[in-house]
Amino acid sequence: MKTRTKTNPNPLPAALLAGRGTAGKTPPTGIQHCKNPLQPAALLAGWSIVRKLKRRERKTPSSRPQAINGIPKGLAPLAPPAQGRPPRRRGVQGQSPGAGTRSSTPVRRRTGGSCVKEVHCPVRPSGGKSIPFEQEPRLTCISRTLPESPPPWTLHSHDDLCELVLICEGEADYSISGQEHHVRRGDLIIYNSGVVHDERSGTSMPVSSYCCSMTGLKLHGLRENAFLPDGACPVFPSGAHFEALRDTLSIMFDALSAGADGCAPFCNYLLLGVLSRVWALRHRQPAAPGAAQNLLGSRIKAYIDLHYTEDIRLQTLADGLHISPYYLSHVFKDMTGYSPGQYITRRRIGLAQNLLISTSLPVSEIAARVGYPSPSHFNDRFAKNVGMSPRAYRKAYLVPTAPQESASPSSEAPEKPEKAAKRKARTQ
Template identity: 35%
Template sequence: MKKEKVIVMGEINTEAFPTLVYIGKVSGNPNWKLPSHSHEDVSEMVFISHGEGLIKIDGQPYVVEQGDLLIYNRGIVHEECSSPICPLNTYYCGVANIKSGYNIIPEGAAPHIKTEQYADKMNTIFSFLYEESSNKAAGYEMISGTLLLTLITLIQRMVHKEEELPAKDPEELAVQLRAFLDQNYLKHLKLTDVANAFHMNAYYLSHVFKKRYNDSPINYMLHRRMGEAGRLLLNTNMRINEIAEFLGYDNANYFTILFTKTMGESPTKYKKNEKRQRVNVLE
């Protein structure tokens, strides 16, 4: 199944104003995937309206789900793959002539955004933008331009919110830290990296997290990676070395050792035992 794309502008506007170059959608194809590619003249926004998938942005893997937003600034290499169990439904659009030099988000900002309370609004705006661009009724350019500006403004608001310093209250800080780890567990961060992101002392952060969750931040991320490995073993046809590579492990044997230590059995035995006990009702 190919992407459904609507070309909005034949040529990119040279004025310093956001221009919608194209908009499209992907609709529930379990076999859908796009290999590594980039866009040199546009930035791209992708909104997950339903389903799950695996996305790599600039070499960094992300597990995405409904309500997630992905931003590919121009020139950033990315690849996309839908889950065969819960296929992706997405809206995507290409944007040019953004004031910040064609970039939707600042350099260094997280390209994977949890829209949370804005999810319904984002879905409505993308849907309306796709409809207007497809029908091209009178005044669609003005409406599309306004909707595009609204999207970009909301995205920049969410990025700004993520950059704000966390609360000082230890309980709230621990919750914020866990949310950060849940979003970044595939990055193989060191404790100092996490501390730098929060502008706080590494020892204090670790202490606060362990007091709240009885686990260290690094061990928590390891368990999240191995849990994702287990999900991929059961729900995809990926080989062990492919899963290891996706999760950021160059050495499949080292990954197998970590998986066995964390999950109590090797990846092969885990897959065999779990599938033996599972009943697939829809088959």
């Protein structure tokens, strides 16, 4: 049987074909049959040596790290870099050049053959102004108003409290220091101490809100219990921070409602965080254009705010200002939206609401304190403005399981010994 061999038209040089185990032998001039008919015998011998070395490395662990694409396995990247993006340069002490300027920096780590992704959020200076506290406030109470809650308070003010209100749902018209403000979901309202305010929400979109009352607040350059300068716009939107503020106030309300140990300092610290965010939001708002000062209306309002529990005659007030009663009513209503008589009535009802909730005074004594000697006349006025009787209003607001404390020491009424003895006998 004849064996046919193919002649290589372009034989390789003898020096190239010379290899291990072929020294002194004449290299073949043809191509032998093998798995890869394109490789000469010398190259096949070299590949066999490489295969033997690889088998030996598999059996014996090597001290050298294996490489992936020319990079040691322990240093191999977990994901290829994005196309068109230059490699990230390392900064001092292993930090990236932008460290501290990003809100979050993803870091990948390999643990036990699995990849764990961690997100680091570094604390960085906000660049804004911090609250210039001279004395930090103390939270006195937090309330939540729901659409099915009792009617809101009418015209009233707080002499020793500053209030922060967040509107969660609905729309309403608020009267604050004689100015009308239409508020809606997401709006923040600041009531400095002594500021007279009123709420008139519509039945179609009732208001749901949180209200924080605080005392002992003192900021640099402002009077006590004032978070904003007098005359500044007290209503501004919370914007993208609405949900965070609402959730924080909800946590505070739930903690105080549960009455757990240590909830008071916990809520006070949360209050400082809320005020810090509100302070930053307030100073990002453009300054409101200054309204023209109604000096005559301001004088009338200041006098009524001091003497609304007394018997005020419109004619006497007009004579003291040397103007007609008609002109006085026109100027006052143009400024506040109420006639002098309506304003006095709403101030009295607002004070009565405060006394009904914060004290245990009888209704007849509350009527006399707010300027109504006749209890029946007081009941009629109260029901007309609030929508329910004074006793029903007190029952709707009071919580039976929680003792009610007075808002201020001056408004507390000491219990008579006879009543205390009767109450003690009933409990026994």
